[in-house]
Amino acid sequence: MDNKIEVLLRKNKEWAKSVKTGDPDFFTKLTNVQNPELLWIGCSDSRVPANEIVGLLPGELFVHRNVANLVVQTDLNCLSVIQYAVDVLKVKDIIVCGHYGCGGVHSAFVNNKLGLIDNWLRNIKDVMEKYQKKLSAIKDEEKRLDRLCELNVMEQVINVAQTTILEDAWNRGQNVAVHGLIYSLKDGMLRDLNVCIRNFSDITEFYNNIKKAGK
Numbered sequence: 606m607d608n609k610i611e612v613l614l615r616k617n618k619e620w621a622k623s624v625k626t627g628d629p630d631f632f633t634k635l636t637n638v639q640n641p642e643l644l645w646i647g648c649s650d651s652r653v654p655a656n657e658i659v660g661l662l663p664g665e666l667f668v669h670r671n672v673a674n675l676v677v678q679t680d681l682n683c684l685s686v687i688q689y690a691v692d693v694l695k696v697k698d699i700i701v702c703g704h705y706g707c708g709g710v711h712s713a714f715v716n717n718k719l720g721l722i723d724n725w726l727r728n729i730k731d732v733m734e735k736y737q738k739k740l741s742a743i744k745d746e747e748k749r750l751d752r753l754c755e756l757n758v759m760e761q762v763i764n765v766a767q768t769t770i771l772e773d774a775w776n777r778g779q780n781v782a783v784h785g786l787i788y789s790l791k792d793g794m795l796r797d798l799n800v801c802i803r804n805f806s807d808i809t810e811f812y813n814n815i816k817k818a819g820k
């Protein structure tokens with residue numbers, strides 16, 4: 606273990622040195638203030654590092670990650686991140702980013718028994734049940750799982766939009782939008798799921814579209 610920590614410290618030294626070489630004031634500028642315009646809610650998966658995949662530097666992205674990028678109304682941790690981002694940092698955009706091949710989504714999909722985490726992944730089973738008709742119409746299992754990854758992101762976008770935090774922000778006229786993206790491990794590309802919630806009527810429209818599509 607000690608060796609591993611030594612390696613990390615050495616790599617960190619090299620990284621800090623190279624950043625400083627590129628911009629001698631980089632760390633001084635960041636010491637006093639952080640002013641990100643974006644909140645990123647993503648999966649803890651080690652293959653989906655937030656800053657790297659969108660090419661943003663330290664200071665440019667406020668990040669919350671958990672298994673399967675879930676936004677649960679009783680999760681004080683996630684809610685605190687959203688509240689701080691919206692009320693204090695005044696971010697303009699919140700991105701919920703999922704990914705294909707998500708282990709959490711897969712576990713819920715095949716009903717794996719992994720322990721405590723099964724309770725957390727229960728939220729994905731709720732998404733499965735909500736869209737059962739739509740999902741069972743997809744015959745190819747891999748495609749069905751991909752679709753569940755997408756639907757999970759869309760549902761979490763709505764969960765963000767339905768927090769009291771966003772409600773209060775919109776009521777006071779603050780501009781903040783919630784978006785859903787999905788990342789592909791296969792090609793490193795992000796795709797826009799075209800759910801953008803900017804206000805209360807966007808939430809209504811989202812639900813109307815679901816109804817129209819017959820779930």
Ligand code: CO
Nearest residue numbers: 648650707708
């Ligand atoms: Co994942």
